Amino acid sequence: MAETLRVLVTGAAGQIGYSLLYSIANGDVFGKDQPIILHLLDITPALGALGGVKLELEDCSLPLLRDVVCTDQEAVAFKDIDIAVLVGAMPRKEGMERKDLLAANVRIFKSQGTALETHAKKTVKVLVVGNPANTNCLIASKYAPSIPAENFSCLTRLDHNRAKGQVALKTGVTAAQVRKVTIWGNHSSTQFPDLRHAEVTLATGETKSAYDAIQDENWIKNTFIPVVQKRGAAIIAARKLSSAMSAAKAICDHLRDWWFGTPENDWVSMGVISDGSYGVEKGLLYSFPVKCSNKTWTIVQGLEINDWARDLMNKTAQELVEERNDALEACNK
Numbered sequence: 001m002a003e004t005l006r007v008l009v010t011g012a013a014g015q016i017g018y019s020l021l022y023s024i025a026n027g028d029v030f031g032k033d034q035p036i037i038l039h040l041l042d043i044t045p046a047l048g049a050l051g052g053v054k055l056e057l058e059d060c061s062l063p064l065l066r067d068v069v070c071t072d073q074e075a076v077a078f079k080d081i082d083i084a085v086l087v088g089a090m091p092r093k094e095g096m097e098r099k100d101l102l103a104a105n106v107r108i109f110k111s112q113g114t115a116l117e118t119h120a121k122k123t124v125k126v127l128v129v130g131n132p133a134n135t136n137c138l139i140a141s142k143y144a145p146s147i148p149a150e151n152f153s154c155l156t157r158l159d160h161n162r163a164k165g166q167v168a169l170k171t172g173v174t175a176a177q178v179r180k181v182t183i184w185g186n187h188s189s190t191q192f193p194d195l196r197h198a199e200v201t202l203a204t205g206e207t208k209s210a211y212d213a214i215q216d217e218n219w220i221k222n223t224f225i226p227v228v229q230k231r232g233a234a235i236i237a238a239r240k241l242s243s244a245m246s247a248a249k250a251i252c253d254h255l256r257d258w259w260f261g262t263p264e265n266d267w268v269s270m271g272v273i274s275d276g277s278y279g280v281e282k283g284l285l286y287s288f289p290v291k292c293s294n295k296t297w298t299i300v301q302g303l304e305i306n307d308w309a310r311d312l313m314n315k316t317a318q319e320l321v322e323e324r325n326d327a328l329e330a331c332n333k
């Protein structure tokens with residue numbers, strides 16, 4: 001049996017935590033022969049609820065779950081961890097702009113970046129979920145300079161899954177029949193959900209480009225793209241809470257593919273540090289199409305970018321530059 005993995009989930013008493021922890025502890029992410037110790041961090045007023053989550057995890061009787069450490073102390077939570085899933089942050093409520101979150105949440109990620117630097121294993125893999133996810137991830141990485149920047153990523157898999165879901169609905173197939181969609185840029189309404197390289201295997205067994213399978217460019221430009229861009233806001237408007245079940249599923253997908261690798265004939269979207277690929281400013285935390293193997297991601301190269309796509313990719317990059325500048329200012333206050 002493999003060595004026990006220490007997996008930290010922050011904001012573990014929150015709604016994403018509640019949908020996520022069972023899957024991690026049950027082996028759905030790191031494998032059915034991988035023992036797990038969960039480190040669960042939340043703020044002091046949430047410790048009572050967190051204790052209840054621990055009771056429920058015990059009641060699940062999970063053979064892989066070796067221990068559950070509940071704490072409000074970063075020094076305890078980040079000690080010797082192999083994986084960090086940084087969820088804990090304030091979610092946007094109806095009527096709030098994403099920018100309202102930035103100053104409050106970015107300070108959490110400065111503190112947790114420092115905690116990663118001081119307490120975590122240098123090989124730790126970090127997934128940032130709390131919004132604004134790209135910028136929080138950049139800040140966490142900045143404050144953990146001895147951990148390779150490649151070990152940090154942010155969640156855009158939910159947008160990726162949303163895009164696959166919309167194409168599947170439109171073409172009458174399942175999401176498994178839709179491959180090579182891409183989310184470029186920020187996990188926000190400026191993101192560019194891109195179907196130009198996507199493929200769909202139809203019920204007949206024939207594989208076509210998504211554009212040929214859909215045969216409706218107007219739908220792609222004027223329905224598909226805004227629906228995916230604004231899906232998070234639509235869920236907040238309907239539930240009065242931000243997405244949680246689908247977010248937890250996407251976190252599991254992201255971590256599992258990072259750990260075990262992506263399928264040969266597909267790729268996934270991850271927010272990662274830009275190396276300048278596709279003309280995206282080096283050092284920006286931007287969502288790209290990536291393939292994973294040996295627990296390492298690589299940006300898919302060589303995709304053709306036309307003027308229309310370039311414009312959308314630049315717009316979301318520009319938002320990330322502004323967020324980064326605001327975040328750095330907030331961190332220095």
Ligand SMILES: NC(=O)c1ccc[n+]([C@@H]2O[C@H](COP(=O)([O-])OP(=O)(O)OC[C@H]3O[C@@H](n4cnc5c(N)ncnc54)[C@H](O)[C@@H]3O)[C@@H](O)[C@H]2O)c1
Pocket residue numbers: 010011012013014015016017041042043046087088089090091092108128129130131132133155156158159187242243244247
């Ligand atoms: N990237 C994505 O795709 C995506 C999707 C959905 C939600 N989100 C974001 O995830 C975050 C969490 O969402 P949620 O619905 O679980 O929110 P929630 O309010 O239900 O839970 C957040 C939890 O974080 C805790 N918390 C706050 N500050 C903390 C800190 N400094 N350290 C540790 N814990 C802290 C809170 O006490 C709470 O228990 C939000 O920022 C939300 O916008 C991101």
Ligand SMILES: O=C(O)CC[C@H](O)C(=O)O
Pocket residue numbers: 091092098131158231232233235242243
């Ligand atoms: O706050 C938002 O706009 C979105 C919340 C969450 O990130 C989602 O995508 O569902």
